[in-house]
Amino acid sequence: MSQKPTVLITGASTGIGAVYADRFAKRGHDLVLVARDRAKLEALAQRLRRETGVGVDILPADLTDAAQIGAVEARLRDDARIGILVNNAGASLAGTFIEQTTEATAQLIGLNTIAVTRLAGAVAPRFVKAGTGAIINIASVVGLAPELGLTVYGATKAFVTYLSQGLQLELGPKGVYVQAVLPAATRTDIWAKSGKDVNAIPGMMEVDEMVDAALVGFDRRESVTIPPLPEAEQWTAFDDARKAMLPGFGRDRAAKRYQKAA
């Protein structure tokens, strides 16, 4: 059993989550791998046990199912060895807003936002009590870019970034580190699953490069990591512009432009 904190990773059966599993195993952390596909989780677990010698448990679960996410929450609450949560499981959707059904968007919102919030909520009290722990939430640059035409998906990812920033403010002073990772297009199965041809999209980052970059941000304890963004100052300027508005929100009169002419 590793002396390092165990890492629970959701969406570990493929793509970004599977690479996080590989990297944390190579760093010597025991793992708990969560996704729906038991066979893929077991194959990855066997490889990582064999190659790295760490302990790997699998916890198959559909995170949109109340009973199944409940089992993952219980593990996060009760297993004191778990010191890092990677909230990565997520999906995208084919089509435009008016082509998407309310059932499909509700399912997407459930996975990309409610599950992320519930799992963070299950583990945060224990982390705060211990005065240590880390939560990595996988958002997306799409959450900053309504122009990309992925409205509901992007809205779920804006939620994840906001949630992460809020949690970092609330939990950071109590010793808990929260990171939002905002990948841009990354070569994984998510594209085919949402009806897109991964090879037709320019600027596709390889998944190993994306996760390795995100882990550089993790090691630096960045609160927001955007792997492809060349100029970090652009994010700082964006965030500073937001903060500059805050004093303007606390006024008891409507702004002059909204006041009726006398």
Ligand SMILES: NC(=O)C1=CN([C@@H]2O[C@H](COP(=O)(O)OP(=O)(O)OC[C@H]3O[C@@H](n4cnc5c(N)ncnc54)[C@H](OP(=O)(O)O)[C@@H]3O)[C@@H](O)[C@H]2O)C=CC1
């Ligand atoms: N690839 C990209 O371009 C980008 C991806 N992201 C985000 O990265 C995260 C990982 O996606 P990525 O690796 O690309 O895509 P993949 O489709 O490869 O991986 C998604 C993972 O989530 C799991 N998953 C999906 N639905 C459920 C569910 N209902 N319950 C439990 N697990 C589920 C899948 O496993 P299983 O099917 O076995 O359940 C799989 O392990 C997502 O949050 C995505 O939004 C962000 C920006 C860019």
Ligand SMILES: CC(=O)[C@H](N)C(=O)O
């Ligand atoms: C739009 C996508 O499906 C992609 N995962 C992304 O966030 O860029």
